Amino acid sequence: MQSILITGGLGYIGSITITELYKTIGKQYKIIILDNLINSKIQVLDTISSIIGEKLDLHIVDIQNYNELSEVFKKYQEKNPINYIIHFAALKAVGESVENPIKYYQNNVVGTLNLLRCAEEYKCQNFLFSSSATVYAPGEFVDEEAPFKPSNPYGETKVVIEYLIRSLSKKGGRYLCLRYFNPVGATKDGKLGEMPNKPNNLFPYIEQVAIGNLEQLYVFGNDYNTHDGTGIRDYIHVLDLAEAHVVALQELIKRDEKNENYYDYFNIGTGKGFSVIDIVNEYSKLVPIKYQITNKRVGDVAILVANPNKTKEKLGWIAKRGLTEMCQDSYNFIKSKQ
Numbered sequence: 001m002q003s004i005l006i007t008g009g010l011g012y013i014g015s016i017t018i019t020e021l022y023k024t025i026g027k028q029y030k031i032i033i034l035d036n037l038i039n040s041k042i043q044v045l046d047t048i049s050s051i052i053g054e055k056l057d058l059h060i061v062d063i064q065n066y067n068e069l070s071e072v073f074k075k076y077q078e079k080n081p082i083n084y085i086i087h088f089a090a091l092k093a094v095g096e097s098v099e100n101p102i103k104y105y106q107n108n109v110v111g112t113l114n115l116l117r118c119a120e121e122y123k124c125q126n127f128l129f130s131s132s133a134t135v136y137a138p139g140e141f142v143d144e145e146a147p148f149k150p151s152n153p154y155g156e157t158k159v160v161i162e163y164l165i166r167s168l169s170k171k172g173g174r175y176l177c178l179r180y181f182n183p184v185g186a187t188k189d190g191k192l193g194e195m196p197n198k199p200n201n202l203f204p205y206i207e208q209v210a211i212g213n214l215e216q217l218y219v220f221g222n223d224y225n226t227h228d229g230t231g232i233r234d235y236i237h238v239l240d241l242a243e244a245h246v247v248a249l250q251e252l253i254k255r256d257e258k259n260e261n262y263y264d265y266f267n268i269g270t271g272k273g274f275s276v277i278d279i280v281n282e283y284s285k286l287v288p289i290k291y292q293i294t295n296k297r298v299g300d301v302a303i304l305v306a307n308p309n310k311t312k313e314k315l316g317w318i319a320k321r322g323l324t325e326m327c328q329d330s331y332n333f334i335k336s337k338q
C-alpha cells in the first residue's frame with residue numbers, strides 16, 4: 001500500500017482534510033501525519049482517531065530539519081512508500097512575517113525545499129500545495145491568471161514556493177497549488193476547528209466575543225469603498241476546502257496512474273464576498289456580537305474575492321456551504337470548547 005504524507009496534519013485545515021480524505025479515498029492508502037506542534041496540539045491526533053476509528057502514524061518533525069524529514073521517507077520506503085504529499089505545514093501570521101521575514105522564509109521556503117528534495121530523492125512525484133489568495137493583489141472576482149502581487153513576507157513565501165513548484169513541474173511529475181481564500185468554520189460535530197493561541201483573523205476573534213472571553217470585536221475601518229465601508233472577503237467553509245483537497249488529490253492519483261505530467265493552480269473560494277458587518281450581522285442571529293469601529297489594520301485591503309470558475313470547470317469542485325452554515329459551525333465549535 002502506498003502512503004500519503006500530510007505535513008501540518010494536526011493543524012486546522014490539515015486535520016479536517018484528513019477526516020474527509022479518510023471517508024473517501026483514505027482507506028486505500030496509508031496516511032502519515034507530520035507536524036512540529038508549533039501551532040497545533042497533540043490531542044488533535046486522538047480527536048482524528050476518534051472520528052476515523054483508527055490511529056494514524058504521527059511524526060513530530062520540523063520540515064526545517066532535512067535529516068529527520070528524510071528519515072521519515074526512508075522508514076516507509078520498503079513497505080509503504082510515500083507517493084503523495086499534501087503540504088500544509090507553514091507559518092501564516094501576516095504581522096509576524098513583517099516583523100521577522102527570515103523566520104518566514106526559513107520555515108516556509110526552506111522547509112518546502114527540504115520536503116521537495118526528499119520527494120525527489122525518494123521518487124515521490126505527486127505534490128499538493130497549500131497556497132493562498134494572499135499571492136494576489138486586491139480585487140473582485142480575481143482569477144488565476146492575475147499577476148502575483150503579495151503585500152507581505154508571508155505572501156512572498158507562497159509566491160516563491162509556487163515558482164519553485166512551477167520550475168520543478170517542467171521536469172515531470174504532478175503538482176497542484178490550491179490558493180485558499182478565507183477558510184472559516186469547523187466540523188459539524190464541533191470536534192475540529194481553529195484554535196489559535198492568539199486570535200488575529202476575523203472568525204477566531206468573533207468566536208472569543210461569542211463566548212464572552214473578549215468584550216467586543218474591533219472592526220478595522222469603515223471607510224473602504226464597499227457597501228458598508230468595511231472590508232470584503234471570500235469566506236469559505238473549511239469542510240468545502242477539505243473536500244477541494246480530496247478532489248485535487250484524486251486528480252493527482254488519476255494522472256499518476258496514467259503516468260501523465262501535470263501542473264495547475266486553482267482558486268478555492270466561493271466567488272461571493274461578505275463585509276465584516278455582514279459577518280457580524282449573520283453571527284448575531286446566533287449570539288449578539290458587540291463591536292466597535294477602530295482604525296484600519298496596516299496592510300489590509302478593501303476587497304478580495306475569488307473567481308472560482310476555473311476550479312469548477314477543470315476540477316469539478318464548487319463550494320456548497322453558505323455563510324449561515326459557516327457561522328453556525330463556528331459557534332457550535334467554540335461553545336463545545338468552553
Ligand code: UD1
Binds near residue numbers: 095200203218232
Ligand atoms: C488574512 C491574511 C491572509 C491570510 C488569511 C488567512 C492579513 C492582512 N492577511 O487575511 O494573508 O491568508 O488571513 O485566513 O492578515 N477584521 C476586523 N477585525 C478583526 C479581524 C479582522 O475587522 O479583529 C477584518 C479585516 O480588516 C478584514 C476581514 O476582517 O477586512 C478579514 O480579516 P482576516 O480574517 O484577518 O483575514 P484577511 O486579512 O483577509
